[in-house]
Amino acid sequence: MATWRGFVFINMDPYAESFDSYRGTFDDYYIWPLENRYKSLHIGKVLPCNWKIAQDAFIESFHVIATHPQMLPWLADANSQYDVMADQPHWNRMINIQGAPSPHVADSVTEEDVLETFYDSRAFYSAAQGRDLVRQEGDELPAIPPGGTARQVLAERMRAQLAATSQQDFSQTPDTELLDAINYLLFPNFNPWGGAKSNIIYRFRPNGLDPDSCTAEIIFMSSPKQPGEMPPPAKIRWVPEDMLFADVPELGVLGPVFDQDCENLPYVQQGLKAMRKPGITLANYQESRIRHFNRTLDQWMDK
Numbered sequence: 001m002a003t004w005r006g007f008v009f010i011n012m013d014p015y016a017e018s019f020d021s022y023r024g025t026f027d028d029y030y031i032w033p034l035e036n037r038y039k040s041l042h043i044g045k046v047l048p049c050n051w052k053i054a055q056d057a058f059i060e061s062f063h064v065i066a067t068h069p070q071m072l073p074w075l076a077d078a079n080s081q082y083d084v085m086a087d088q089p090h091w092n093r094m095i096n097i098q099g100a101p102s103p104h105v106a107d108s109v110t111e112e113d114v115l116e117t118f119y120d121s122r123a124f125y126s127a128a129q130g131r132d133l134v135r136q137e138g139d140e141l142p143a144i145p146p147g148g149t150a151r152q153v154l155a156e157r158m159r160a161q162l163a164a165t166s167q168q169d170f171s172q173t174p175d176t177e178l179l180d181a182i183n184y185l186l187f188p189n190f191n192p193w194g195g196a197k198s199n200i201i202y203r204f205r206p207n208g209l210d211p212d213s214c215t216a217e218i219i220f221m222s223s224p225k226q227p228g229e230m231p232p233p234a235k236i237r238w239v240p241e242d243m244l245f246a247d248v249p250e251l252g253v254l255g256p257v258f259d260q261d262c263e264n265l266p267y268v269q270q271g272l273k274a275m276r277k278p279g280i281t282l283a284n285y286q287e288s289r290i291r292h293f294n295r296t297l298d299q300w301m302d303k
């Protein structure tokens with residue numbers, strides 16, 4: 001057993017390597033103090049696919065143009081950064097710029113469009129969570145100074161909001177930590193988002209012995225309103241398989257996005273069973289994290 005930033009990791013193998021060496025350089029890159037946050041939401045649901053299929057869907061941004069076209073004006077997808085290192089088999093990362101348009105639509109999107117769609121996508125977000133920028137009914141959009149960008153405006157807004165809701169100083173926090181989607185995978189299935197905002201954690205697990213279904217969990221780690229205060233952790237709430245994530249109000253903007261992500265999962269599962277060739281074809285760069293995960297998995301299965 002080992003603990004890491006408030007999380008408990010258990011390995012039943014008495015001869016397992018230490019969790020410290022297993023993580024490799026992960027701690028040099030995952031820098032956010034989860035131990036100072038508390039579990040403010042924990043949702044679980046059974047999905048109709050293998051756990052690896054579900055996880056694959058959340059570790060690349062190749063799918064954004066097809067699955068989440070509404071995000072293209074403010075989410076840079078085709079130029080996402082994937083960090084996959086051969087000597088670090090147990091973790092990988094991606095960074096997606098937010099507050100800037102996708103290269104697929106950049107020619108037809110203005111800075112004002114970026115700002116407006118970014119805010120609109122969060123219009124129904126729970127302001128009480130303090131997780132994100134919210135435009136209240138009747139709020140004017142902030143003005144973009146001449147020569148400035150939507151991203152600069154959004155970063156300043158986020159900096160001010162986080163300072164106001166957590167009583168901490170974010171004046172030196174880089175824009176990327178305030179705005180971007182920075183997602184890590186610690187093999188096999190600990191999937192924390194980075195950043196100065198409250199963090200999201202995914203966990204995908206087998207559903208008993210059924211290879212055709214899995215459990216998916218979404219956890220929000222939030223900063224206490226006062227430093228040092230630590231509210232009790234939220235208990236896991238299992239939602240029925242036929243319920244949409246969009247109908248879980250606390251998920252806010254993420255609910256319908258998760259539903260989009262989950263829509264094709266049963267078809268991917270069926271497709272894998274219908275394949276004649278021994279492996280799947282992955283995009284060279286955009287799906288490099290999936291390849292990295294499967295290589296590590298193969299190495300473990302060979303042991």
Ligand SMILES: [Fe+2]
Pocket residue numbers: 057058063064067068257261
């Ligand atoms: Fe997605």
